[in-house]
Amino acid sequence: MKFERQALAALLAGLAMGAAQADAVNEVAYGSISGTAITFSELTDGATLDGLLSSGGVQFGERFLGQELAVAKAPRLGSTTQQDWFDDLSHGSPAAGLTLLAGAAGANLGAYDYGDANGVALFGAGPLAGAADGFGAISARFASPVSALGFQLRDADGGAITLSLYRLDGSLIQSVDLSGRTDGFFGFSRSGATADVAGFSLTNRDGYYGVSLDNLVLSVAAPVPEPGSYALMLAGMAVIGGVARRRRRD
Numbered sequence: 684m685k686f687e688r689q690a691l692a693a694l695l696a697g698l699a700m701g702a703a704q705a706d707a708v709n710e711v712a713y714g715s716i717s718g719t720a721i722t723f724s725e726l727t728d729g730a731t732l733d734g735l736l737s738s739g740g741v742q743f744g745e746r747f748l749g750q751e752l753a754v755a756k757a758p759r760l761g762s763t764t765q766q767d768w769f770d771d772l773s774h775g776s777p778a779a780g781l782t783l784l785a786g787a788a789g790a791n792l793g794a795y796d797y798g799d800a801n802g803v804a805l806f807g808a809g810p811l812a813g814a815a816d817g818f819g820a821i822s823a824r825f826a827s828p829v830s831a832l833g834f835q836l837r838d839a840d841g842g843a844i845t846l847s848l849y850r851l852d853g854s855l856i857q858s859v860d861l862s863g864r865t866d867g868f869f870g871f872s873r874s875g876a877t878a879d880v881a882g883f884s885l886t887n888r889d890g891y892y893g894v895s896l897d898n899l900v901l902s903v904a905a906p907v908p909e910p911g912s913y914a915l916m917l918a919g920m921a922v923i924g925g926v927a928r929r930r931r932r933d
């Protein structure tokens with residue numbers, strides 16, 4: 684019986700560890716995420732996208748049903764006089780099903796061609812028409828949940844950037860703070876390769892044309908057991924082994 688109690692304690696400890704790790708998102712190398720990049724090359728420079736955009740099997744809009752659109756005003760980096768107006772999605776949370784909504788006409792999404800090998804990128808249009816490029820939110824809904832994603836950030840000038848990853852039921856997996864980043868390729872992977880990332884919202888308060896998104900890759904990796912899972916598996920095997928031995932003795 685003593686052995687059984689110890690095995691049960693180990694089993695419960697393993698379960699607790701698993702639960703504690705279940706909500707983590709780890710930053711990984713962009714290159715480690717396999718998948719076909721969504722390049723937005725079908726969009727033309729300067730295009731204003733008033734409806735939802737479907738590209739590479741992913742839907743893009745401003746926000747999800749349940750998220751409230753608020754407006755945030757923040758000073759431009761390095762300037763005390765100039766301020767920019769941004770989409771703020773920090774109030775409310777997505778409803779179950781992750782239903783995408785488009786922003787108002789001229790304040791939803793747009794395309795900008797950087798004129799280099801990566802060409803056109805997608806930006807969220809902010810609340811002020813005419814001076815809105817990049818200051819808006821971009822939200823994306825995947826065809827099916829994934830365990831890892833990566834993208835290229837453009838126009839990042841060191842301001843505040845937040846990437847929020849959601850499950851299909853609307854619950855937040857994690858908000859990743861990308862503030863202070865500069866242009867580059869970034870990757871994110873769910874702890875234990877759990878394939879439950881159904882979409883994301885990307886918001887920013889980054890001065891000078893906010894930020895743009897390009898080369899989005901999505902991946903469903905084979906689950907990798909974590910130390911907690913190993914402990915759980917070993918404890919489970921020990922319990923089964925202990926029970927089997929006792930039965931044989933009886």
Ligand SMILES: [Ca+2]
Binds near residue numbers: 723
């Ligand atoms: Ca591109």
Ligand SMILES: [Ca+2]
Binds near residue numbers: 787809819820
């Ligand atoms: Ca917007």
Ligand SMILES: [Ca+2]
Binds near residue numbers: 839840889894
């Ligand atoms: Ca910027």
